[in-house]
Amino acid sequence: MPESILAASHRFFNQLVQPWGNMLRCRRVPWPARIPPDITAFSHPRLLNMKTLLDEQQLERGVSELAQRINDHYGSRPLTVVAVMTGSLILLADLIRRLNMPIRVGVVQASSYRGGTRSGELLVNAAMLINIRDREVLLIDDIFDTGRTLERLLEDMRQMGAQDVKSAVLLQKNRQHDVQVRPDFVAFEIPDEFVVGYGLDYEDMYRNLPYLGVLEQADLDRHHALHGPAIDR
Ligand SMILES: O=P(O)(O)OC[C@H]1O[C@H](OP(=O)(O)OP(=O)(O)O)[C@H](O)[C@@H]1O
Ligand SMILES: Nc1nc2[nH]cnc2c(=O)[nH]1
Structure with a gap:
């Protein structure tokens, strides 16, 4: 043969x-x-066909405009940026490179969406935060949804002796929030849908998506077919 x-x-x-x-x-x-013997065994985000809410160019433009407003507000005054981990890590990197004033960077970890798409008990870990006493602080986070994370952290920063605390977020959901407080600087208002990418996760994945995608039911089904049943933590 x-x-x-x-x-x-x-x-x-x-x-x-x-x-x-x-x-x-x-x-x-x-x-x-x-x-690869079977391409479906791979779950590279680009293969997942998620609906794009904001593409890379829109995100870049939004972050640049956000930085411009922050630069205009603080001028050359020194600023302590406190990033809320883990979701704000991409925003942190992209934003601070566009800020012109002298900057110190600290991080605090806050988590309430462990596993699913709904908020649960809010856990905060500020053990590694730099000293913010008498500093002008800008708290930055990826998303303002119920608002509970930002409300809690603004209060924590004040308790720690910050001279002034303001907040900047990439995304604010268009919904009824659970709190009175609102972020001082917002790059985008978005519909009330669960989004991933540009730092935002589902079950700790998709943070590396360079765009912002909407995680619809079909995407959740595909995710669980590839990665197993929902994590219950
Ligand atoms: O306005 P809220 O309803 O409080 O939601 C906003 C918070 O939810 C997400 O964090 P998450 O708990 O998912 O932790 P993560 O940053 O580690 O992903 C996001 O990064 C915000 O910090
Ligand atoms: N990934 C993600 N985390 C969130 N935390 C609060 N809202 C959201 C959301 O829409 N997506």
Whole structure:
């Protein structure tokens, strides 16, 4: 039976190409075993076909305009930026590179959406926060949803002796909030849908999406088909 093209290319690679690769100190990797046997086994966010709410260019423009307003407000006064981890990590990196005043950066961790798409008990860990006493503080977070996280952290910062505390968020959901307080600087108002990407997660994934996507039921089903049942923490 004639040799198939695939078998011939295998033989060609294994007998002729790979030995040269080894001589050049390349790591010996069986070929084509590295080619994924089933692409559906991979869950790279770009393969997930999520609905895009804000693309990369829109996000970049929104963050630039946000930075401009913050620069206009503080001028050259020194500022202590406190980022709410983990969701604000991408915003933190993109925003502070556009701020012109002298900046100190601290982080605090707050978590209430462990696992699902609904808010639960709010846990705060400020153990690693830098000293903010008598400082002008700008608290930054990715999203203002119920508002409970921001309300709690603004109060915590004041209790820690900050001279002034303001807040900036990338996203504010268009919904009834649970609190009276509102962020001082907002880049985008968005519909009341569960969003992921640009730092925001579902079950600790999708933070690396460069755009903001809406996690619809079909996406949740696909997520759980790929990664197992919902995490209950
Ligand atoms: O306005 P709220 O309803 O309080 O929601 C906003 C908070 O929810 C998310 O944090 P999450 O608890 O998911 O933790 P994470 O930042 O580690 O993802 C987000 O990063 C905000 O901090
Ligand atoms: N990932 C994510 N986290 C949130 N925390 C509060 N609202 C949201 C949301 O819409 N998406």
